[in-house]
Every structure is written in structure tokens, then in C-alpha cells.
Amino acid sequence: MSDQPVAEAAASNKLQSALNVEVAFALRPTVTGLGFLYLLFSIAHALVLPAPIKLPMVIVALLSVLFFAFWWWRLQHWRPSAEFAHPLATLFILVAGFNSILHIWLSGEIHQSTNIAFILIGTGCLLLSWNWFIVGIGATLMAWLAAISSLPSSPLTMHFIFMLVSATVAAATIQGIRMRTVRGLIALRMQESTYKYELQEALIQIKMSEERFRALAEATSEGVVLQDEGVVMDANERFGEMFGYHRDEIIGHSLREFVEPQSLQKAMHKFKDGDPYEVTALRKDGSTFIALVLGTNLPYSNRVVRVAAVRDITEQRHFENLLLSAKDQAEAANRAKSTFLSTVSHELRTPLNAIVGYSEMIYEDLIDRSMPELAMDMTRIRSASDRLLSLIDGVLTITDLDAEVVRLEHETIDLALAIGSVSDQLQTKAQENKNTIQLLGSQTWGSVVTDDHKLRMIIYHLLDNAIKFTHAGLISISVQRLQHAAGGWLEIAIRDTGIGVAHEQFERIFEPFVQADSSATRQYEGTGLGLAVGLRLAKALGGTIELDSRLGLGSTFTLHLPEHPPHPNQQLSQMSHAQA
Numbered sequence: 001m002s003d004q005p006v007a008e009a010a011a012s013n014k015l016q017s018a019l020n021v022e023v024a025f026a027l028r029p030t031v032t033g034l035g036f037l038y039l040l041f042s043i044a045h046a047l048v049l050p051a052p053i054k055l056p057m058v059i060v061a062l063l064s065v066l067f068f069a070f071w072w073w074r075l076q077h078w079r080p081s082a083e084f085a086h087p088l089a090t091l092f093i094l095v096a097g098f099n100s101i102l103h104i105w106l107s108g109e110i111h112q113s114t115n116i117a118f119i120l121i122g123t124g125c126l127l128l129s130w131n132w133f134i135v136g137i138g139a140t141l142m143a144w145l146a147a148i149s150s151l152p153s154s155p156l157t158m159h160f161i162f163m164l165v166s167a168t169v170a171a172a173t174i175q176g177i178r179m180r181t182v183r184g185l186i187a188l189r190m191q192e193s194t195y196k197y198e199l200q201e202a203l204i205q206i207k208m209s210e211e212r213f214r215a216l217a218e219a220t221s222e223g224v225v226l227q228d229e230g231v232v233m234d235a236n237e238r239f240g241e242m243f244g245y246h247r248d249e250i251i252g253h254s255l256r257e258f259v260e261p262q263s264l265q266k267a268m269h270k271f272k273d274g275d276p277y278e279v280t281a282l283r284k285d286g287s288t289f290i291a292l293v294l295g296t297n298l299p300y301s302n303r304v305v306r307v308a309a310v311r312d313i314t315e316q317r318h319f320e321n322l323l324l325s326a327k328d329q330a331e332a333a334n335r336a337k338s339t340f341l342s343t344v345s346h347e348l349r350t351p352l353n354a355i356v357g358y359s360e361m362i363y364e365d366l367i368d369r370s371m372p373e374l375a376m377d378m379t380r381i382r383s384a385s386d387r388l389l390s391l392i393d394g395v396l397t398i399t400d401l402d403a404e405v406v407r408l409e410h411e412t413i414d415l416a417l418a419i420g421s422v423s424d425q426l427q428t429k430a431q432e433n434k435n436t437i438q439l440l441g442s443q444t445w446g447s448v449v450t451d452d453h454k455l456r457m458i459i460y461h462l463l464d465n466a467i468k469f470t471h472a473g474l475i476s477i478s479v480q481r482l483q484h485a486a487g488g489w490l491e492i493a494i495r496d497t498g499i500g501v502a503h504e505q506f507e508r509i510f511e512p513f514v515q516a517d518s519s520a521t522r523q524y525e526g527t528g529l530g531l532a533v534g535l536r537l538a539k540a541l542g543g544t545i546e547l548d549s550r551l552g553l554g555s556t557f558t559l560h561l562p563e564h565p566p567h568p569n570q571q572l573s574q575m576s577h578a579q580a
Contacts, residue, residue: 018186019128019179020082023089028075030092030126035068038099053106064099068092086132093123097140105147113160116144117167124171128179137168223310226300230255233305242291242312244284258282267293278313289314348392356385394529397457398512398536408451408540410565415445415479418452419492422459423477426467434472437463445479448490448563454537455561461530462494462545462557470498470554481563488563489543495556501549510535510545534559541565 042061049057071092080088100115123136141164148157223239225232232250240247243258256264260280267277281291295308359381366375416439423437430437448455459477466475473496480491501509512532535545542565549555 014190015183015186016129017082018190019182020085022182022186023126023128024080024082024085026126027080027085027088027092028072030089031068031071031075034092034096035065035072038062038064038068038096041099049107053103056106057103060099060102064095067095086127086129089126090132090136093119093126093136094139096122097143101140101143101147104144105150108151110148110151110154110156110160113144113148113164116140117163120164120167120171121174122171124174125178127175128182130175130179133172133175137171141168220309224307225250225255225310226305226307227255228300228303228305239310242283242289242310243281260288281310281312290317348388352385352389352392355381356389359385391529394512394533397533398529408454410449411452412447412449413452413455414447415492416442418456419445419459419477419479422456422463425460426463429464430467430475433467433470435467435470436474437467438474438476440476440478442479446481448561450541450561450565454541458534458537458541458545458559459492459494461534462559465530465557466494466496466498466555470496473497473554490559490561490563492559492561493556494559495554497554500551500553500555501547502551503549506547506549509547 038061042058042065045054045057045061071088097116097119100112100119103115104110104112119140120137123133123140127133127136144164148160220236221238223242224236225239226234232253232255235247235250237247240250243250258281260282263278263280267279276292276294279291279293280288282288289312292311292313293308295306297304298307359378363375363378366372366378420439420442423439427437463475463477475494475496478493478495480493482489482491509528510531512529531545538545538559538561541561543559543561546558546560547555548558
């Protein structure tokens with residue numbers, strides 16, 4: 001939001017305060033003049049007015065004299081704040097108007113309205129605020145209309161109405177001219193005051209800047225040099241120490257003497273752009289070091305010179321090279337680890353597949369021979385083999401995702417068919433835990449464009465996790481479509497009534513080989529790879545997995561997927577950045 005309206009409002013308030021001050025200065029002369037005027041009026045009333053109205057008019061005039069005398073004395077010892085200037089001025093105008101209107105009402109003479117015209121014009125001469133001008137003029141005219149309404153009809157009424165309207169216009173014109181003139185004078189005074197203040201501040205700042213620059217230049221651990229056209233004008237002690245010179249030896253010399261020529265040529269384009277640059281600096285004894293230079297132009301004695309900070313980064317570059325070497329070694333070790341895991345996993349799958357196949361054949365043969373005890377042993381062998389295969393599949397998937405070698409094949413998938421297939425695959429395991437799986441509204445789920453195999457793997461791991469940690473409970477699967485600014489999104493929610501997850505474990509359970517806590521590791525089977533694989537596959541598909549759970553009340557794992565995913569290569573790139 002711009003600060004201009006606030007600044008304009010502040011300037012307007014400041015100007016109006018200045019106008020109020022002008023009115024405050026005019027209050028004492030005003031009450032002085034009005035006091036003498038109504039003293040003369042009281043004498044004139046006593047000499048001229050007829051008996052019926054003489055006494056009240058003389059009393060009112062004398063009370064007005066006392067009123068203005070009090071304010072004359074009060075203003076001599078107390079200057080009102082600017083905010084009270086216009087209210088007081090309006091009060092004085094209304095007191096004067098009251099005298100004239102009372103005279104009209106008591107005497108019944110409408111020609112006394114001429115005094116009202118003078119009061120209206122005086123209002124324009126005294127006030128410098130349109131709001132208070134309207135209050136003073138409006139109150140006076142309304143009181144005058146009330147007074148003449150009780151008088152007999154007179155042909156002069158319209159004459160005086162036009163007179164007072166003309167007086168009001170004249171008063172508004174006078175006030176407008178005065179306000180414009182006074183505003184201009186005040187603005188000039190404020191501008192002059194601002195210029196003086198800014199000039200004084202600038203002089204102070206220049207002096208302070210010079211002192212700070214000198215103090216900082218001497219206190220900093222970096223070399224600081226002031227140069228003009230490549231010639232050293234001044235430098236701090238640290239600059240001299242870096243190059244092996246005393247500070248006085250450097251002044252007057254060309255900076256080219258302190259830099260290797262080839263290094264300077266390479267850095268010249270950065271020097272012209274004002275960017276930091278590195279050079280190979282030359283010491284007095286002929287040795288070199290890597291220097292980082294950052295310079296900027298500064299006004300100095302009616303010309304522009306350049307100040308530069310020089311830092312020795314030789315040791316920093318050494319450590320950076322060590323870090324880069326360590327990073328390369330770590331990446332090589334990680335690649336070796338991935339290659340090893342992939343090789344070992346593939347080597348383990350072959351015999352395990354054979355074990356699973358033969359165990360099924362032996363199991364069926366034992367059933368045919370009515371040997372249930374041995375058949376049960378074969379079931380345990382097959383179950384253990386399946387767990388090992390699941391572990392190997394998880395390790396292979398994690399390895400491939402880390403190595404970014406997972407290939408995605410987008411196709412249009414029937415969600416009810418894909419999710420229903422995974423649910424059927426896990427029905428036996430769910431029944432063993434006495435769980436019920438519900439597909440909510442599957443007939444309305446529709447389809448989505450994504451990788452069918454990867455989606456089934458994600459649903460499998462999420463549903464398997466829900467079955468594992470739920471006993472005699474309900475597991476429901478629902479699908480919802482949402483529209484965002486970035487496009488349509490799919491939400492697949494798997495809710496269970498199981499043991500739940502503590503909030504502090506939310507992020508941890510998505511790490512490989514991790515369950516919610518050590519006691520769960522002993523109580524429930526599993527390697528802790530399922531959720532880790534599911535999350536990484538979701539990111540590979542351009543989505544993510546969100547967890548909402550309370551300990552003891554169950555969990556909801558929500559898979560978020562875009563309805564129209566980006567290019568597979570882009571997804572893998574985004575996934576790698578997310579893992580990093």
C-alpha cells in the first residue's frame with residue numbers, strides 16, 4: 001500500500017494547524033475591537049433607543065463588553081492551543097450576532113439587519129476554516145430568520161434577504177482569498193523551515209558520515225581503500241597489513257601494482273558493473289593471495305571517487321574446495337550404496353520367487369494328501385517369503401527413487417477399478433484383523449490420468465498400513481475432486497479407526513525403516529518402508545500425502561494428486577528437489 005495518502009493527510013493537518021495558529025493570533029485584537037464597539041453601542045443605546053427596549057439592550061451591550069473584556073484579560077495571560085482558536089472565534093461572532101438579532105426582535109425594525117450583514121462579512125475576515133465558517137454563518141442566518149419570522153410582513157424583507165445572501169457570498173469570497181493567501185505564506189514558511197532543517201541535518205550527517213567512515217575503516221577486519229582513477233587516496237591500516245606495506249607507503253600508488261595483470265583483466269567486466277569480484281593480489285614480498293573486492297562510488301570533494309573493501313578469502317576457498325571434494329565423495333558413496341542395494345535385492349528376489357512358487361505347490365499337495373499341520377507350516381514359509389519380497393520391493397523402489405531412475409507411464413485409469421483391485425488383494429489380511437473395508441461412493445469416482453502401477457502401489461501401502469494398525473475396526477476409502485487456481489486435484493482419503501499417531505511422529509513415520517515408536521515395532525509386523533515408499537511415489541506423480549491423526553482415535557491418510565500431471569521428467573526433478 002502506498003504511503004502517499006497518509007503523507008498528504010499529514011501535510012493537510014499540519015497546514016490546518018498553522019491556519020488555526022493564525023486565527024489564535026487574531027483573537028486578542030478581535031475582542032479588543034469588539035469590546036470598544038459594544039461599549040459605544042451601550043452608550044448609543046442609552047441615548048437613542050426608546051424606553052421599552054433601552055434597558056435590555058443596554059444591559060446586553062454591557063454584558064458583551066464584560067464578556068470581551070474578560071477574554072481580553074484571559075488572552076493576555078493565556079494563549080489558547082491552536083485547536084481552540086476557531087471555536088473561540090466562532091463564539092465571539094455568535095455573541096456579536098446575538099446583540100444585533102436581539103435588537104431586531106425587540107425593536108421590530110427589520111432595517112437593523114444591516115448589522116447582520118457586517119457580522120457576516122466580519123466572519124469571513126476572521127475565520128480560516130470552512131467548517132467553522134459554515135457554523136458561524138449558518139447559526140447567524142438561522143437566528144436572523146427566526147427573529148424576522150415574528151415581525152409583521154414588510155416589503156423590505158426580500159431586500160434584506162438578498163443583502164444577507166450577498167454578504168454571505170462576499171464573506172465566503174473574502175475567506176477564500178484569505179485562506180489561499182495565508183496558506184501560500186504558511187507553505188512558504190514551512191518550506192523554508194524544512195529547507196533549513198534539511199540543510200542542517202545534511203551538514204551534520206556529512207560530518208558524522210566522515211567520522212563513521214574513518215572509524216569503521218579502522219575498526220573493520222577488511223582492508224578499505226579510497227581511490228580516484230586507480231590511484232590510492234587513502235587506506236586503513238588493515239589494507240596495508242594485508243599487502244605487507246605501511247599505510248603511508250600505499251597512498252599515491254596505482255592499484256594495479258597490487259594485483260596480477262591477468263587476474264585484473266578477467267575481473268574488469270565485474271568491476272564496471274559494480275559486482276563483487278575476485279583477484280589474485282600481490283604482497284610486497286612477492287607472495288599472492290585470493291582477494292574478494294567489493295566497491296562502490298561515493299561523492300567526495302565535488303567529485304566521485306571509489307571506495308572498496310578487500311577481504312582475504314584464500315582460506316575460505318581452501319575449505320570450499322575441501323567441502324566440494326567431500327560432497328563428491330559422499331555422492332559417489334551414495335551411488336555405490338544404491339548400486340549395491342539394487343544388485344543385492346535383485347539377487348535375493350530370484351530365490352525368493354522360487355521359494356514362494358514351490359511353497360504354493362507343496363501347500364496344495366499337502367492339502368490334497370490331508371496333511372494340514374505340514375500345510376500350515378508351508379503357509380508360514382510363504383508368509384515369511386512374502387514379507388521378504390515386500391521388503392525387497394520397498395528397498396528397490398526407494399533405491400530407484402533416490403537414483404531418479406523411476407519411469408512413469410501416464411494413462412487414463414478407472415479409479416473404482418484400480419482401488420477396488422487393491423482392496424480385494426488385501427481383503428484376506430483385513431479379515432484376519434477383523435477389519436471391514438468400505439469404498440464410499442465408488443460409482444462416482446471417475447477416472448484420472450496418472451501411472452496405474454505407481455498409484456496402485458501407493459494405495460496398497462496406505463491401505464496395508466491402515467489394516468496393520470487397526471483391529472476389529474472400519475477402514476473407508478473416499479475420493480474427492482477439488483479445483484484450485486493451478487488446476488484440478490484429486491484427493492483419495494483412507495480413514496481408519498486404529499491406534500492413531502501422535503502429532504510429534506507425523507513427519508518421522510514417512511522416513512524409511514521407521515514406525516511410530518519402538519513398542520509398535522515389536523507389536524506390529526513391518527519394516528517401516530511402506531509409508532516412505534508411498535510418499536516418494538506420490539511426489540513422483542506430482543502430488544503428496546497428508547496425515548491427520550489423533551492418538552487412539554484413528555488416522556486419515558490423504559493422497560493429493562493432480563488430475564493433469566506435468567511431464568514425467570519434470571515430476572522427477574521436482575521430487576529430487578523436495579528430497580534435497
